[in-house]
Amino acid sequence: MTGFQTRATQALSVVLLVLGVVLIARTIQSGVGGGLGLLIGGMLVLAGGARLYLSQR
Amino acid sequence: MPRRRRQEQGLERVLGAPGLFAAVYGNVGSSIYYALGLTAVFALGLTPLVFVIAGIVFAATAMTYAEGTVRYPEAGGSSSFARHAFNELASFGAAWAQMLNYIITIAISAFFVPHYLSIFWEPLRGNPWDIIGGAVVIVILVLLNIVGIQESARVNIVLAAVDFATQVLLVILGFFLVFSPHVLTANVHFGTAPTYSQFFLAIPIAMLAYTGIETVSNLAEEARDPARNVPRAYLMTAIAVFAIYFTLPSIALSAMPVHLVNGHYETVLGLPPPKGFTNDPVLGVVENLGISGQLLSVLKIYVGILAATILFIATNAGVIGASRITYAMSSYRQLPSVFRRVHPRFKTPYVSIIFFAGLLSILALLSGKTSFLGTLYSFGAVLSFTIAHAAVAMLRVKTPDEELVFRGRPNIRIRGVSVPLFSIFGGICTALAWIVIVVKDANVRWAGLGWLAIGAVVYWVYRRRVVHAPLTQTVRAPVIVLGASLEIEYRKIVAPVVRTPESEEALVAAARLAAERGATIAIVAVVEVPLELSIDADLAEEEERADELLDEARALVEAYGVRTVTRIKRARRAHTAIVEEAVQRGAELVVLGAQRQRARHGASVFGTTVDHVLRDSPCRVLIATGRVAA
Numbered sequence: 001m002t003g004f005q006t007r008a009t010q011a012l013s014v015v016l017l018v019l020g021v022v023l024i025a026r027t028i029q030s031g032v033g034g035g036l037g038l039l040i041g042g043m044l045v046l047a048g049g050a051r052l053y054l055s056q057r
Numbered sequence: 058m059p060r061r062r063r064q065e066q067g068l069e070r071v072l073g074a075p076g077l078f079a080a081v082y083g084n085v086g087s088s089i090y091y092a093l094g095l096t097a098v099f100a101l102g103l104t105p106l107v108f109v110i111a112g113i114v115f116a117a118t119a120m121t122y123a124e125g126t127v128r129y130p131e132a133g134g135s136s137s138f139a140r141h142a143f144n145e146l147a148s149f150g151a152a153w154a155q156m157l158n159y160i161i162t163i164a165i166s167a168f169f170v171p172h173y174l175s176i177f178w179e180p181l182r183g184n185p186w187d188i189i190g191g192a193v194v195i196v197i198l199v200l201l202n203i204v205g206i207q208e209s210a211r212v213n214i215v216l217a218a219v220d221f222a223t224q225v226l227l228v229i230l231g232f233f234l235v236f237s238p239h240v241l242t243a244n245v246h247f248g249t250a251p252t253y254s255q256f257f258l259a260i261p262i263a264m265l266a267y268t269g270i271e272t273v274s275n276l277a278e279e280a281r282d283p284a285r286n287v288p289r290a291y292l293m294t295a296i297a298v299f300a301i302y303f304t305l306p307s308i309a310l311s312a313m314p315v316h317l318v319n320g321h322y323e324t325v326l327g328l329p330p331p332k333g334f335t336n337d338p339v340l341g342v343v344e345n346l347g348i349s350g351q352l353l354s355v356l357k358i359y360v361g362i363l364a365a366t367i368l369f370i371a372t373n374a375g376v377i378g379a380s381r382i383t384y385a386m387s388s389y390r391q392l393p394s395v396f397r398r399v400h401p402r403f404k405t406p407y408v409s410i411i412f413f414a415g416l417l418s419i420l421a422l423l424s425g426k427t428s429f430l431g432t433l434y435s436f437g438a439v440l441s442f443t444i445a446h447a448a449v450a451m452l453r454v455k456t457p458d459e460e461l462v463f464r465g466r467p468n469i470r471i472r473g474v475s476v477p478l479f480s481i482f483g484g485i486c487t488a489l490a491w492i493v494i495v496v497k498d499a500n501v502r503w504a505g506l507g508w509l510a511i512g513a514v515v516y517w518v519y520r521r522r523v524v525h526a527p528l529t530q531t532v533r534a535p536v537i538v539l540g541a542s543l544e545i546e547y548r549k550i551v552a553p554v555v556r557t558p559e560s561e562e563a564l565v566a567a568a569r570l571a572a573e574r575g576a577t578i579a580i581v582a583v584v585e586v587p588l589e590l591s592i593d594a595d596l597a598e599e600e601e602r603a604d605e606l607l608d609e610a611r612a613l614v615e616a617y618g619v620r621t622v623t624r625i626k627r628a629r630r631a632h633t634a635i636v637e638e639a640v641q642r643g644a645e646l647v648v649l650g651a652q653r654q655r656a657r658h659g660a661s662v663f664g665t666t667v668d669h670v671l672r673d674s675p676c677r678v679l680i681a682t683g684r685v686a687a
Binding site: 005009012016035036039040042043046047050051054 | 139142143147150443444447448450451454484488491492495496499502503506
């Protein structure tokens with residue numbers, strides 16, 4: 001991967017992480033019926049975190 | 058005999074379990090023609106094991122879809138489940154992921170048609186001729202669907218049977234000619250070929266093999282008795298699919314073993330042309346079965362033509378699916394109403410067909426890379442499956458006491474809630490599969506997440522700026538009003554039937570109205586289940602009577618040239634089933650017959666069922682009361 005690709009991948013990973021955290025926070029704030037928000041938020045956090053970890057290894 | 062008459066005319070449209078199964082297998086069975094090679098690219102010698110793992114996840118997913126579809130027998134699958142379990146935003150997310158699936162199904166199926174026709178002209182096996190050929194297939198089908206072709210259920214059933222029989226034949230031939238457990242074990246160098254990373258990526262890609270599971274949900278609207286037909290159709294599909302996917306990969310890897318070439322392990326099953334068979338894996342199996350001469354030539358031509366035909370039909374199913382889901386999304390105001398616009402002459406949603414099924418599919422096809430298309434499909438499919446699993450589990454939590462006509466198994470009871478273990482297991486597996494794809498495949502990460510981002514922006518802008526409604530609120534598009542006379546367009550009419558002269562009169566009125574407007578009538582027979590029995594109790598006699606009544610009603614309505622769907626519904630009270638049917642189908646009119654009763658002060662004029670329907674119906678209600686002697 002070129003330097004630009006690596007930086008772009010890391011930026012996207014951070015976006016995914018932040019999006020996931022925001023989604024989880026919003027879901028908890030909204031209360032009832034938010035099971036899907038927790039699930040999708042968790043998936044985004046895991047995907048972003050794992051990608052970031054692999055790109056820095 | 059109405060049923061016999063319909064069959065003689067070749068107009069059989071009653072979708073029972075075999076009909077549903079044929080439609081699904083036509084789709085799911087087609088994916089073996091590309092999934093086998095794509096999975097082998099990553100899984101190498103572990104391809105058979107990967108298909109077994111993906112198959113177990115498929116079984117859990119099929120159970121989830123069976124319960125969800127019986128609960129809500131309406132087009133939409135995971136999108137529909139998510140609407141009921143969560144909200145409109147979740148429904149949009151599922152529908153948008155499904156849309157990606159349809160676009161990629163069209164692209165990948167069309168892309169592989171030329172590969173299998175390369176038995177007649179070799180250059181069709183690779184770029185650029187496969188891209189050109191695939192684009193031609195898509196253009197032809199888009200045009201045919203705009204003009205409005207009728208799929209023949211009988212042709213589909215015959216093709217599905219021939220397809221399945223051919224695949225079984227290949228498996229049997231393979232077992233006798235090439236199957237070798239020794240070769241299969243020698244193929245595996247776990248950690249090296251495949252690497253752990255390749256192995257985990259191969260599992261979601263193998264789920265590509267189960268393309269088309271949503272088909273039952275989309276056809277469930279037309280199933281007469283979803284409670285019985287839908288679970289049976291899923292079971293039949295699962296058995297047929299497992300019979301092929303648990304055996305054919307072993308034959309393929311016995312016929313095309315993994316070898317060490319220049320320091321790399323490879324199998325010709327997972328190599329691109331001209332050396333390998335990743336573009337036409339089933340032809341690869343045929344070519345490596347150890348047969349030769351005239352027999353090989355004949356078998357190759359037969360398999361090539363059959364595969365191309367099946368893939369052509371699968372492409373068409375994708376075009377129909379894409380146009381249906383777009384239409385449904387714009388009806389729920391998830392997409393701009395331009396996608397709901399029908400052609401003035403052909404009455405088909407031509408804008409959505411051209412844009413989603415035509416332009417976007419051809420755009421996806423232009424990459425010319427099978428592994429990119431396959432992985433992008435898996436990205437959308439596993440996301441959509443995850444939402445379906447979550448929705449079915451949430452519905453159990455939200456309405457723990459609801460009587461279910463079909464309840465998936467296994468379950469575990471926790472704090473009064475029957476928790477669906479199959480949904481929990483399936484949801485965890487598909488969520489992990491989605492994460493693996495996002496983490497491991499850079500191109501799909503950008504394309505897939507880009508697709509989701511575009512959808513989110515379009516939805517947000519349309520909802521906030523045009524519809525002026527909250528993102529999570531369900532909003533139905535208004536009924537289309539024609540011209541200055543403010544004539545309401547009745548596209549869907551629900552007609553409940555019982556065996557009375559008034560009911561017959563109502564049916565005739567509905568048929569005449571529908572014939573004038575080109576509408577569809579959903580004829581409903583309700584089996585009322587007494588409170589002392591469970592909702593799924595065996596009521597064979599009542600169902601048989603309802604079945605006969607529906608046959609007669611259908612014959613009567615079809616005599617007016619009107620398209621019908623028939624439905625048996627179980628309920629405690631008839632009116633709840635009628636109202637539910639009107640809501641589920643988005644009907645614009647309910648037509649029912651009622652006997653006039655002597656009016657007494659404070660008493661009902663038409664009876665309690667009619668009164669309740671009048672009170673609760675989401676749309677207009679027309680009551681036919683029969684004539685009174687002068």
